[in-house]
Amino acid sequence: xxxxxxxxxxxxHKVKFVCDRLGIPYRWVExxxxxxxxxxxxxxxxxxxxxxxxxxxxxxxxxxxxxAIMQYLAEGSDLIPTDAFDRALMNQWxxxxxxxxxxxxxxxxxxxxILKKPDGEIDPSLIEKGKRALGVMEGHLAARQYFVGxxxxxxxxxxxxxxxxxxxxxxxxxxxxxxxxxxRRIERDLGLNS
Amino acid sequence: xxxxxxxxxxxxHKVKFVCDRLGIPYRWVExxxxxxxxxxxxxxxxxxxxxxxxxxxxxxxxxxxxxAIMQYLAEGSDLIPTDAFDRALMNQWxxxxxxxxxxxxxxxxxxxxILKKPDGEIDPSLIEKGKRALGVMEGHLAARQYFVGxxxxxxxxxxxxxxxxxxxxxxxxxxxxxxxxxxRRIERDLGLNS
Numbered sequence: 001x002x003x004x005x006x007x008x009x010x011x012x013h014k015v016k017f018v019c020d021r022l023g024i025p026y027r028w029v030e031x032x033x034x035x036x037x038x039x040x041x042x043x044x045x046x047x048x049x050x051x052x053x054x055x056x057x058x059x060x061x062x063x064x065x066x067x068a069i070m071q072y073l074a075e076g077s078d079l080i081p082t083d084a085f086d087r088a089l090m091n092q093w094x095x096x097x098x099x100x101x102x103x104x105x106x107x108x109x110x111x112x113x114i115l116k117k118p119d120g121e122i123d124p125s126l127i128e129k130g131k132r133a134l135g136v137m138e139g140h141l142a143a144r145q146y147f148v149g150x151x152x153x154x155x156x157x158x159x160x161x162x163x164x165x166x167x168x169x170x171x172x173x174x175x176x177x178x179x180x181x182x183x184r185r186i187e188r189d190l191g192l193n194s
Numbered sequence: 195x196x197x198x199x200x201x202x203x204x205x206x207h208k209v210k211f212v213c214d215r216l217g218i219p220y221r222w223v224e225x226x227x228x229x230x231x232x233x234x235x236x237x238x239x240x241x242x243x244x245x246x247x248x249x250x251x252x253x254x255x256x257x258x259x260x261x262a263i264m265q266y267l268a269e270g271s272d273l274i275p276t277d278a279f280d281r282a283l284m285n286q287w288x289x290x291x292x293x294x295x296x297x298x299x300x301x302x303x304x305x306x307x308i309l310k311k312p313d314g315e316i317d318p319s320l321i322e323k324g325k326r327a328l329g330v331m332e333g334h335l336a337a338r339q340y341f342v343g344x345x346x347x348x349x350x351x352x353x354x355x356x357x358x359x360x361x362x363x364x365x366x367x368x369x370x371x372x373x374x375x376x377x378r379r380i381e382r383d384l385g386l387n388s
Contacts, residue, residue, distance in 0.1 A: 048330045065289040072282035088266035095259040136242045
């Protein structure tokens, strides 16, 4: 299995987190977005949406969308709850992450940290939207150690990917102490350096 | 089961599509977003993200995120492929819908059709992004009747919700004939008036 990914993309880190946690072997091919490497005809034949991560399985079948890749790789593992409703809650957080979290925190990180744009040139609504997302997480984590069922699931892996990099996006987790504690907990569970 | 939804929201239609298709009984509570009804403390207690649709099951447990609700309600039905890889592809399209399709077509429809903003006041990148999304669908559907496994799945239900309303967002499906045919096919399958 080959992961076409980018080393600074949190969405790509998610796939790596699952593989490393479950001992799934993979080959990593670094894709340079700044050189248009997701817009080549070869890449678009694999993923017409032109996004990383894209995974190519050894039988020649590609799969895209970080959270869908995680769900597929983790099927049958303890990263996915066996209880149907807990699984539904995990999926709820996966969709929320892509719609309400990534679109603020990852997007602002892209402008601020990767493109090095000055604050004044970045859409100010991204800070507000990102703080709202972190606030939702803070409220949920106030009385919990993990997002779903008090066990590590894909919801934690998906949400930690960009939350642990949120300082690069201009957010201060000191304002969200339960989120900050949870990031350290998940990083420890995954054996990541913080 | 109670669906807290809004009659003009495609995300809410998705939940209705699944219930109607599978014969799942529900009570619909209309939520008026323009009156701030998703920001009341009662609503936020149910869904801290303050979004519709939110479903409340009879045992008092809420579930949010349209695509996660669909996955939960349709579990074990023929709307979800039994083959693990086809299921992964279905999930891939569900995440793509929320990230790359809804965020252009539903968002532009909101400004143009619901808020009645003139074209000049709407972010012009939404047209470009929406056309790119419809183009990805057109390429995929050129040689297919359905998104995954040549059977009706949640991928079709999720994607048709806003695609069938895309004229209200300022898009013309005449430019995307395979998408246009597919919309009619899914509407027929679901018994919807087009």
